[in-house]
Amino acid sequence: MSVKHALLSLLEQEPMYGYQLRQEFESRTGGTWPLNVGQVYTTLTRLERDGLVEAAGEDEDGHERWRLTESGHEEVATWFTTPVARTQPPRDELAIKLALAVTVPGVDVGTLIQRQRSASMTALQDYTRLKRQAGASGEASDLAWGLVLDSLVFAAEAEIRWLDHCEARLRRAATQEVPATAAAAAEQVTR
Amino acid sequence: MSAVLRLVDVHRVHGEGEAAVRALRGVSFTAHAGELVAVMGPSGSGKSTLLTISGGLDQPTEGRVEVEGVDVVGLSQQQRARMRRTSIGYVFQGFNLVPALTAVENVALPRELDGVRSGQARRDAMRALEEVGIPELADRFPDDMSGGQQQRVAIARAVVGERRLILADEPTGALDTETGEEILRLLRARCDAGAAGVLVTHEARHAAWADRVVFLRDGVVVDESGSAPVEDLLQASHP
Ligand SMILES: Nc1ncnc2c1ncn2[C@@H]1O[C@H](COP(=O)(O)OP(=O)(O)OP(=O)(O)O)[C@@H](O)[C@H]1O
Ligand SMILES: [Mg+2]
Numbered sequence: 215m216s217v218k219h220a221l222l223s224l225l226e227q228e229p230m231y232g233y234q235l236r237q238e239f240e241s242r243t244g245g246t247w248p249l250n251v252g253q254v255y256t257t258l259t260r261l262e263r264d265g266l267v268e269a270a271g272e273d274e275d276g277h278e279r280w281r282l283t284e285s286g287h288e289e290v291a292t293w294f295t296t297p298v299a300r301t302q303p304p305r306d307e308l309a310i311k312l313a314l315a316v317t318v319p320g321v322d323v324g325t326l327i328q329r330q331r332s333a334s335m336t337a338l339q340d341y342t343r344l345k346r347q348a349g350a351s352g353e354a355s356d357l358a359w360g361l362v363l364d365s366l367v368f369a370a371e372a373e374i375r376w377l378d379h380c381e382a383r384l385r386r387a388a389t390q391e392v393p394a395t396a397a398a399a400a401e402q403v404t405r
Numbered sequence: 406m407s408a409v410l411r412l413v414d415v416h417r418v419h420g421e422g423e424a425a426v427r428a429l430r431g432v433s434f435t436a437h438a439g440e441l442v443a444v445m446g447p448s449g450s451g452k453s454t455l456l457t458i459s460g461g462l463d464q465p466t467e468g469r470v471e472v473e474g475v476d477v478v479g480l481s482q483q484q485r486a487r488m489r490r491t492s493i494g495y496v497f498q499g500f501n502l503v504p505a506l507t508a509v510e511n512v513a514l515p516r517e518l519d520g521v522r523s524g525q526a527r528r529d530a531m532r533a534l535e536e537v538g539i540p541e542l543a544d545r546f547p548d549d550m551s552g553g554q555q556q557r558v559a560i561a562r563a564v565v566g567e568r569r570l571i572l573a574d575e576p577t578g579a580l581d582t583e584t585g586e587e588i589l590r591l592l593r594a595r596c597d598a599g600a601a602g603v604l605v606t607h608e609a610r611h612a613a614w615a616d617r618v619v620f621l622r623d624g625v626v627v628d629e630s631g632s633a634p635v636e637d638l639l640q641a642s643h644p
Binding site for chain 2: 332333334335338339341342367370371374375378381382
């Protein structure tokens with residue numbers, strides 16, 4: 215996740231101080247990706263060094279506020295108009311685990327898949343419960359969080375569908391002529 | 406919390422000898438009042454069989470089926486039919502609407518069969534059609550409706566009146582994601598109001614509305630996810 219761009223885009227709205235930036239970020243994303251305040255301050259220092267933000271004076275309570283520079287505004291505009299890079303697939307521990315499980319002898323792949331499916335389903339149930347509670351007020355930050363929740367729901371759903379697919383393929387493979395280790399792994403799935 | 410539906414070690418074998426298909430092999434399953442349970446599993450794993458047996462539409466080869474404490478297997482044809490009409494709402498995988506009746510007549514039918522006066526049955530039916538979002542289609546015939554609209558009529562028919570047990574086989578199959586979610590909200594609300602619901606679905610996002618998700622494989626329950634009701638923990642039903 216780009217902390218840099220998240221902070222810059224919050225400052226697009228109005229000048230803010232460090233702790234406030236952290237709070238605004240978390241209210242919009244429902245605390246899904248906790249941000250520690252130290253991380254906010256080091257990022258602000260780096261952004262100042264790069265000429266993207268500058269000090270905007272203190273507020274009534276003595277908090278030091280930050281605002282965007284001209285190139286800071288440009289950076290935000292560029293971020294929002296550029297798609298997130300998909301060139302390098304993000305490292306996916308589950309996909310790697312499964313790839314190894316079907317090739318390393320002696321792994322009970324069927325149980326591995328079911329345990330994961332059950333865990334992902336529990337997470338999906340939790341997100342759905344949150345969704346049922348959220349979004350009643352119609353405030354902008356509720357909408358933002360609702361969209362983040364939807365993203366988590368879609369991701370968990372995709373994972374479960376992929377696990378169903380893996381299981382079906384392994385079961386099919388078990389009934390056909392296949393190399394020794396994969397056949398053994400597939401056999402365990404059908405048990 | 407009381408068990409509205411209880412299956413104990415249920416087996417169902419279709420056919421005999423060489424050609425026998427063991428659709429269910431020792432399934433135990435409970436749905437309590439106020440609880441929505443989802444059933445997931447690959448095609449042919451026995452989901453519809455589980456549901457038809459729960460609704461008294463099919464008989465187990467072996468095992469017990471209780472609806473509100475009554476042994477369904479022991480009932481006469483007539484008693485079972487009566488229970489189906491009054492306590493159980495059923496959404497079929499293929500809708501099963503009566504083609505010669507309009508939407509509102511289809512929904513009102515189980516109420517009328519149960520002796521509710523036709524004016525009242527029609528009012529109940531209209532309200533159920535409103536709940537599924539298609540009151541304007543009340544006087545249409547099934548053949549003149551889209552798949553998703555027919556599905557909503559079938560759902561209205563299953564929830565009309567005070568059903569204690571709602572059994573739904575892929576009720577969101579022909580619906581887009583938004584409409585599907587509305588149906589889940591409706592089922593959820595009925596269960597929150599005290600009914601027990603069993604929902605068969607392929608879609609994880611819909612199963613996630615349930616309190617528990619039961620996974621079926623080759624006629625056997627392999628796993629469950631979600632919180633077990635307190636009573637279940639005390640009953641020590643696991644051998
Ligand atoms: N009347 C029948 N006669 C013979 N076999 C049957 C009969 N009904 C179901 N079966 C078999 O029993 C098994 C379970 O069927 P069931 O309809 O319960 O599956 P399902 O999980 O609902 O599948 P789907 O997701 O495709 O709806 C299947 O192998 C099916 O072929
Ligand atoms: Mg089925």
